[in-house]
Amino acid sequence: MTDLPAGRFITLEGGEGAGKSTQIARLKDKLERLGHAVVATREPGGAPGAEMVRKLLVEGPAERWDGTTEALLHFAARRDHLRSTVWPALKRGAWVISDRFADSTIAYQGYGYGVDRRMLDKLYGIAVGDFRPDLTLILDLPVETGLGRAAARRGSETRYESLAVDFHGRVRAGFLEIATADPGRCIVIDATRDIEAVAAAIAAAVRVRLGA
Ligand SMILES: Nc1ncnc2c1ncn2[C@@H]1O[C@H](COP(=O)(O)OP(=O)(O)O)[C@@H](O)[C@H]1O
Ligand SMILES: [Mg+2]
Incomplete structure (x- = not known):
């Protein structure tokens, strides 16, 4: 999306x-105080159609979908989110902050469930093209x-939380590998503080x- 102007995608x-x-709430406030227009959004979801797909992904029993089906649903939602929310906002010059994006699909479906990475990269190309976050x-x-x-927080969106601790361990290691492989885009933040x-x-x- 080389024709996009000043907006940044975080x-x-x-x-x-x-x-x-x-x-994200903090960062949005901070950037707005600096004079930027900011759109805070999330995945899966962030647009009406994508939010409908979100319900299929974050509710219900853990065994509801296999990893490949989940990856397809995430990328379908992602494309709707980009077309309906992210790209139009960037075009207006707004800064867009997304709570999760494609790295979550690599970490959860790829590292977590073992879905083939080449397939995920192909789906990225189909659904997203050569567009990338400016900063992750x-x-x-x-x-x-x-x-x-997360357990202290209430809600019905517990499907991923309910997966085994070793699954979440693979997800964590996956995020760290993604960051190591793409240091120009990614920064790891120590979130224990x-x-x-x-x-x-x-x-x-x-x-x-x-x-x-
Ligand atoms: N640095 C922190 N230290 C302690 N508690 C935190 C910290 N950041 C967030 N929390 C609390 O942990 C819970 C999960 O935070 P949240 O922002 O919803 O996480 P996420 O969106 O990554 O799942 C919330 O109740 C939140 O208030
Ligand atoms: Mg959250």
């Missing part, structure tokens, strides 16, 4: 309870800490990488 990634939602912040913390935080310290680390990363 994604937050990491396991359940890492603090993504908490930190990977919030990293031990699985048990994240699941403990308190909310203010994590927010400061994120603000510093955005300033260094994107000049904001």
